[in-house]
Amino acid sequence: MTGNVRAPAPPGINLALYWHLMRLRARTRLQYRASLVLAWISQGFGYAGTFASIWVILNRFGGLGGWSWPEMAFLLGFHTFAYAIGAVFTFTQFRGMDAMVREGEFDMLLVRPVNPWSFIVFSGVDLQYGSHFVLGAGLMITGAAALPLAWDAGLMLRFLASLLSAALLTGAMFTIIGAFAFVLGRSRYVFGLYFDLWELSRYPIGIYTAPLQIILFTVLPFAYMSFVPVSVMIGKPVPLLGGAAPVLALAAGPILALLAALFWRACLRRHQDIGG
Template sequence: MTITRTLRLIPHLVAMFVRTKFEYPGAMLLAWFSQATSYGAMYTAIALIVTRFGTLGGWTWSEMALLLSFHLLAYSSGASFSFTQFRVMEDMVRQGTMDAILVKPISTWVYLVFSGLNIGYTGHVILAVGLMGWALTQVDIVWSLPAILFFLATLLSGAVVVCSLMTMIGATALVWVRSRHLYQIFFGFWELARYPITIFPFPIQLMLITLVPLGFISTVPVAVLLGKPVPLLGGWAGLACLLAGPLMALIAMAHWRWCLRNYQGAGG
């Protein structure tokens, strides 16, 4: 299938999935509200702790608010294209339904991503944008066109990091059959990335920048914007933020293709 035809199909895939979700608007709105409330309560607890002690690892509450909002917005943007779609790949492989998707006249990755585009992250996005809007009025950032472009580019790069990691985890099911347990590891590091990585021991800092580079959806880009030092990366932190997403996308593409080549079906 040509790229042009694939691009024309994407809006139809998204529209069909969104229509199924809007069949039960009450449940959908309740889910958005519960998600926003859950994160809001968590952030309130963090705010109380930070304001009580003044700073957390040298970060004030307004700076932490920017970090938390950046972390949530980058995550929800990337996960909406990957989490629910690839989390079920283990089931699709075991049940044999993955075989039917592989023979569809469209890119398998495109079909999986856009036929299940998760609008359930709307609550995350609303909360993140609201908190970010407040935080940006409180922190001391010298805005310029390069700074604005850097802010937007690193937010996109962080979302690509999340999408790439989740794609790789899901694709692993094509070879190992079981892959869902890897999401538990992912979310363990994701929880750590919610805080400034400088508060963690060196091995964890290293992992959050290299092996599981979730530091690029929170601490690293926000620290660059605020003029804070970034461990391990130093003056290269800004460039690393911009390259993290594209590099992870290339790695995810290679992993995805390798897993497809080695997929043997539900029967092994």
């Protein structure tokens, strides 16, 4: 597809198009409100059961890796809420990338005057994360109410920036997994591996061995999804990072988003070269 030259559309037209695609997707999904609500309820019960088991463990043993229940509640709530923000725009969309590539649907996007990544993201906005937002907000409020946090303008700004960084991290990782479809032909199986490891990010990183901690801070940066930003906000020490933790809590998401964009473009160029 390298021989096809597309004239870029004016930014205003693209923004209007993406907004229209989001509205269209939302209206389509809301046509089946009962199905959507049932999905929220089923997911909500699944997550609530997991969080309840963690609460039982913490109350039985008095803590987990030096974290009390209010601290864990804030950690779990932040993790769930930030993940949902990123997943709304990327999970369903990139989970189906291998089918789009294999069936030639993605190649159709390459001859349109739109950015393929943006079109995929905004045309597939997923509303199934309602229970994630409710549970995440509820846990954060519950935890914050029992913690000595001074919610001044500085802390609120850090909280919002940390949420955005963690959401970008989620979106970036799903983008990277989706890009594998360009070179491997299949990428869906990688999502299973991703979620097996993603479970580790729900807990304080300090409970893991040193080699696994290093991996979660570097190769698989799950530590920045909740542990690092929450630790900084509530004043708990961060192993390995030390004084760099406050900066990395905000910078991890944008950095990985940039790396994901470069990886996406590199894989896309290879796909175009193979396709001719």
